[in-house]
Amino acid sequence: xxxxxxxxxxxxxxxxxxxxxxxxxxxxxxxxxxxxxxxxxxxxxxxxxxxxxxxxxxxxxxxxxxxxxxxxxxxxxxxxxxxxxxxxxxxxxxxxxxxxxxxxxxxxxxxxxxxxxxxxxxxxxxxxxxxxxxxxxxxxxxxxxxxxxxxxxxxxxxxxxxxxxxxxxxxxxxxxxxxxxxxxxxxxxxxxxxxxxxxxxxxxxxxxxxxxxxxxxxxxxxxxxxxxxxxxxxxxxxxxxxxxxxxxxxxxxxxxxxxxxxxxxxxxxxxxxxxxxxxxxxxxxxxxxxxxxxxxxxxxxxxxxxxxxxxxxxxxxxxxxxxxxxxxxxxxxxxxxxxxxxxxxxxxxxxxxxxxxxxxxxxxxxxxxxxxxxxx
Amino acid sequence: xxxxxxxxxxxxxxxxxxxxxxxxxxxxxxxxxxxxxxxxxxxxxxxxxxxxxxxxxxxxxxxxxxxxxxxxxxxxxxxxxxxxxxxxxxxxxxxxxxxxxxxxxxxxxxxxxxxxxxxxxxxxxxxxxxxxxxxxxxxxxxxxxxxxxxxxxxxxxxxxxxxxxxxxxxxxxxxxxxxxxxxxxxxxxxxxxxxxxxxxxxxxxxxxxxxxxxxxxxxxxxxxxxxxxxxxxxxxxxxxxxxxxxxxxxxxxxxxxxxxxxxxxxxxxxxxxxxxxxxxxxxxxxxxxxxxxxxxxxxxxxxxxxxxxxxxxxxxxxxxxxxxxxxxxxxxxxxxxxxxxxxxxxxxxxxxxxxxxxxxxxxxxxxxxxxxxxxxxxxxxxxxxxxxxxxxxxxxxxxxxxxxxxxxxxxxxxxxxxxxxxxxxxxxxxxxxxxxxxxxxxxxxxxxxxxxxxxxxxxxxxxxxxxxxxxxxxxxxxxxxxxxxxxxxxxxxxxxxxxxxxxxxxxxxxxxxxxxxxxxxxxxxxxxxxxxxxxxxxxxxxxxxxxxxxxxxxxxxxxxxxxxxxxxxxxxxxxxxxxxxxxxxxxxxxxxxxxxxxxxxxxxxxxxxxxxxxxxx
Numbered sequence: 001x002x003x004x005x006x007x008x009x010x011x012x013x014x015x016x017x018x019x020x021x022x023x024x025x026x027x028x029x030x031x032x033x034x035x036x037x038x039x040x041x042x043x044x045x046x047x048x049x050x051x052x053x054x055x056x057x058x059x060x061x062x063x064x065x066x067x068x069x070x071x072x073x074x075x076x077x078x079x080x081x082x083x084x085x086x087x088x089x090x091x092x093x094x095x096x097x098x099x100x101x102x103x104x105x106x107x108x109x110x111x112x113x114x115x116x117x118x119x120x121x122x123x124x125x126x127x128x129x130x131x132x133x134x135x136x137x138x139x140x141x142x143x144x145x146x147x148x149x150x151x152x153x154x155x156x157x158x159x160x161x162x163x164x165x166x167x168x169x170x171x172x173x174x175x176x177x178x179x180x181x182x183x184x185x186x187x188x189x190x191x192x193x194x195x196x197x198x199x200x201x202x203x204x205x206x207x208x209x210x211x212x213x214x215x216x217x218x219x220x221x222x223x224x225x226x227x228x229x230x231x232x233x234x235x236x237x238x239x240x241x242x243x244x245x246x247x248x249x250x251x252x253x254x255x256x257x258x259x260x261x262x263x264x265x266x267x268x269x270x271x272x273x274x275x276x277x278x279x280x281x282x283x284x285x286x287x288x289x290x291x292x293x294x295x296x297x298x299x300x301x302x303x304x305x306x307x308x309x310x311x312x313x314x315x316x317x318x319x320x321x322x323x324x325x326x327x328x329x330x331x332x333x334x335x336x337x338x339x340x341x342x343x344x345x346x347x348x349x350x351x352x353x354x355x356x357x358x359x360x361x362x363x364x365x366x367x368x369x370x371x372x373x374x375x376x
Numbered sequence: 377x378x379x380x381x382x383x384x385x386x387x388x389x390x391x392x393x394x395x396x397x398x399x400x401x402x403x404x405x406x407x408x409x410x411x412x413x414x415x416x417x418x419x420x421x422x423x424x425x426x427x428x429x430x431x432x433x434x435x436x437x438x439x440x441x442x443x444x445x446x447x448x449x450x451x452x453x454x455x456x457x458x459x460x461x462x463x464x465x466x467x468x469x470x471x472x473x474x475x476x477x478x479x480x481x482x483x484x485x486x487x488x489x490x491x492x493x494x495x496x497x498x499x500x501x502x503x504x505x506x507x508x509x510x511x512x513x514x515x516x517x518x519x520x521x522x523x524x525x526x527x528x529x530x531x532x533x534x535x536x537x538x539x540x541x542x543x544x545x546x547x548x549x550x551x552x553x554x555x556x557x558x559x560x561x562x563x564x565x566x567x568x569x570x571x572x573x574x575x576x577x578x579x580x581x582x583x584x585x586x587x588x589x590x591x592x593x594x595x596x597x598x599x600x601x602x603x604x605x606x607x608x609x610x611x612x613x614x615x616x617x618x619x620x621x622x623x624x625x626x627x628x629x630x631x632x633x634x635x636x637x638x639x640x641x642x643x644x645x646x647x648x649x650x651x652x653x654x655x656x657x658x659x660x661x662x663x664x665x666x667x668x669x670x671x672x673x674x675x676x677x678x679x680x681x682x683x684x685x686x687x688x689x690x691x692x693x694x695x696x697x698x699x700x701x702x703x704x705x706x707x708x709x710x711x712x713x714x715x716x717x718x719x720x721x722x723x724x725x726x727x728x729x730x731x732x733x734x735x736x737x738x739x740x741x742x743x744x745x746x747x748x749x750x751x752x753x754x755x756x757x758x759x760x761x762x763x764x765x766x767x768x769x770x771x772x773x774x775x776x777x778x779x780x781x782x783x784x785x786x787x788x789x790x791x792x793x794x795x796x797x798x799x800x801x802x803x804x805x806x807x808x809x810x811x812x813x814x815x816x817x818x819x820x821x822x823x824x825x826x827x828x829x830x831x832x833x834x835x836x837x838x839x840x841x842x843x844x845x846x847x848x849x850x851x852x853x854x855x856x857x858x859x860x861x862x863x864x865x866x867x868x869x870x871x872x873x874x875x876x877x878x879x880x881x882x883x884x885x886x887x888x889x890x891x892x893x894x895x896x897x898x899x900x901x902x903x904x905x906x907x908x909x910x911x912x913x914x915x916x917x918x919x920x921x922x923x924x925x926x927x928x929x930x931x932x933x934x935x936x937x938x939x940x941x942x943x944x945x946x947x948x949x950x951x952x953x954x955x956x957x958x959x960x961x962x963x964x965x966x967x968x969x970x971x972x973x974x975x976x977x978x979x980x981x982x983x984x985x986x987x988x989x990x991x992x993x
Contacts, residue, residue: 110540143392185396187395240418242417242430243426244429245423246419247420286415289411296401297401308386309389312393312394323404334411334415336410336411354684
């Protein structure tokens with residue numbers, strides 16, 4: 001039973017956990033995130049050619065993102081559930097706006113230029129989709145009926161298609177998986193799941209047909225990177241060399257030659273994992289992956305302790321999607337998955353994904369710290 | 377399945393979701409395991425393979441800096457060149473004890489403790505095998521001193537490289553300008569790729585204006601390096617392309633004469649060929665040694681230049697804004713003729729002062745007792761103020777302003793040196809927008825003699841005088857004449873900027889004004905008659921004296937009593953020969969006092985030099 005919840009009314013001893021809980025911050029999760037982001041900053045210092053300016057910018061983003069996390073943690077989960085339709089609707093409108101007025105960057109329309117800052121509406125959908133699907137499915141008893149399942153799928157497919165059209169296949173797949181995880185957690189029968197997987201596999205050729213040329217190229221490159229060593233295979237080859245040359249214990253911090261002689265592209269963003277692998281070796285990346293796993297497990301624990309089905313579904317989806325991010329990024333840099341441009345969560349340089357991720361953790365903390373005292 | 381009567385069973389639902397969560401975590405662990413296996417394969421099993429790949433994977437690209445183009449005057453005399461210079465460079469990886477070495481160097485070359493610390497920090501930040509420049513431009517004594525102590529300083533070498541040098545020293549400091557170290561602001565303006573390996577960039581003058589031409593194109597050497605990044609062998613080499621040489625219209629001899637003629641005074645001289653717009657001389661005094669800036673000027677030297685009350689760094693020819701004074705009169709007279717306000721014969725009476733109807737204020741003529749009856753010719757040759765007070769008042773400021781516009785007063789002339797000032801040609805709209813005040817009639821009156829708000833730069837004066845000399849043909853002043861690609865012998869002319877000629881048909885008006893200006897120099901009572909002797913051709917000119925200091929009504933200007941800083945500026949514009957002009961000169965002598973006594977002789981010396989007149993006195 002939740003000893004510390006009962007202890008909250010015992011004023012005799014001061015406790016960090018309790019102090020943080022009063023501002024709706026979950027101490028364990030928070031510590032895990034802080035350790036991860038500190039390690040990230042250290043690696044960024046090395047990957048970014050020891051630029052303190054880069055570090056400072058990242059630090060500012062982290063602070064802003066932590067502030068947003070705190071704000072969201074103080075919103076009651078019921079309010080989130082109530083507003084889920086509005087958030088989702090607004091997100092869809094913004095996605096349409098991007099397709100119509102969007103700002104082009106690197107050949108894809110993903111940004112809305114709001115004068116003060118540029119804004120990527122697909123980031124909203126990363127949280128809006130699991131939020132809405134969880135709210136919708138939890139309205140009725142679980143497991144959901146076929147009809148509700150189909151409505152849930154439609155809720156997932158619409159934003160995924162809009163984002164895939166930008167084109168940003170990586171984000172589209174991540175958003176789809178965050179929604180699908182909710183459906184999976186809601187208890188649909190295994191028959192449906194297996195049927196779905198079979199359908200997906202058989203749909204691969206169709207997907208191939210609708211993919212953009214550069215996306216096809218990435219898949220081909222994955223299968224045989226040496227076919228184009230200076231073109232699209234370059235990323236994967238250089239990344240594998242960086243990782244492989246790291247060995248068991250790595251070359252040491254700031255000593256990675258692949259990274260510092262600038263052979264490794266995008267080394268402070270999407271390929272930062274390769275820098276870690278080169279400088280800290282198998283041992284270092286093992287620790288890092290362990291940390292990711294621990295954070296996700298704490299999230300899953302929060303899900304299991306949640307008091308409503310909505311909260312459980314949402315918390316479960318956020319925690320597991322976080323792991324999907326890690327796996328997709330690491331799979332990409334190790335040559336297991338095609339290059340889709342997904343950053344390593346909370347470590348890669350960049351602000352937008354940082355804000356979304358910490359906002360997600362804010363939701364987890366809100367769910368955990370707003371529980372009513374009652375036996376489960 | 378679901379009906380509205382079904383109650384939510386929290387416990388069952390919780391178990392259902394928890395089962396799925398447990399399954400998910402197990403699945404995640406499986407993925408985690410797969411990734412660890414993949415990493416182990418790459419990092420342990422295939423480590424040797426990738427490690428050797430990483431070692432081989434070291435191709436470095438080194439920039440080869442291009443040689444900067446040279447700058448010549450019109451006679452082919454070098455104004456800017458590249459000379460070898462010795463610098464002291466440290467290769468950190470060859471220095472066993474950096475602190476000791478730096479201390480030793482600090483004692484040898486007298487470097488302050490704080491500066492040594494700074495150097496230490498800089499060395500730490502760069503690659504250990506890249507040379508660090510400790511000191512540039514070693515003198516022979518310093519090279520000798522180093523050689524004697526060399527055994528104590530492993531890893532330190534004397535290296536020769538090319539640096540910019542200005543053999544004419546201060547004479548062209550303002551016009552040719554100088555190069556200096558590339559700073560952050562420069563970096564934003566250039567293609568960094570193209571400046572890899574280049575240490576200097578044009579900062580002012582021609583060096584800045586024609587940076588693109590002078591710089592050249594960077595070359596590259598693709599090399600294979602070892603683990604430390606040191607070269608093993610060369611793979612590819614694309615040589616640098618030297619910058620183009622630049623040939624200017626400036627004439628070294630004329631520049632010397634002009635600078636010398638100004639003597640001890642501060643001021644500016646601009647001489648140009650009115651037919652082509654070629655700028656022949658461009659002098660701004662005081663000047664400074666541009667060589668000081670090339671390898672980074674010391675704080676002491678820079679502070680001295682920056683804080684001097686004479687402002688030697690200030691380019692007066694382009695940025696000095698002086699009231700044109702009476703040198704504006706020929707243009708005002710032309711406005712009067714063109715707009716039909718006066719004719720050549722119109723007479724005006726000068727009692728020594730002018731009054732606006734209904735006002736008490738007296739606008740005084742420089743000649744206290746007045747010029748008596750004055751026509752156009754006399755008004756210019758004897759510089760009668762009252763005639764022009766009257767004329768300006770009759771024209772009105774708007775007409776005057778738009779006429780002066782034609783001569784580019786208040787506009788940049790477009791001369792090919794950066795940061796030219798626009799000067800100021802006042803109008804109602806200007807006063808309203810900048811000061812939010814109405815225009816007063818009295819301000820029109822004093823505009824007629826080039827006082828009040830009027831401000832012109834010396835290059836503007838020369839340009840306007842050139843238009844006048846050419847009877848309306850407008851050529852943009854141009855300093856650079858031609859370029860020459862490295863290794864070529866033929867010159868490539870730089871395209872001239874095309875300007876619109878003035879829309880004035882009546883040649884009689886031009887001649888009337890120019891005749892009056894000839895009278896200034898050659899008339900028996902002309903204000904500059906003392907420079908009109910001993911030449912076979914006619915000079916057209918106009919003196920000007922611009923007030924620096926306001927004098928109260930009924931007070932007299934007394935040079936003796938005023939501090940030199942408050943003396944009037946002396947101005948003179950001239951061109952010669954008057955009927956077929958070949959040279960235009962504009963002279964501004966700061967605090968020179970009188971245009972006729974101080975500024976006019978400067979112009980005469982320049983005209984003599986250019987036209988080949990033998991001085992005979």
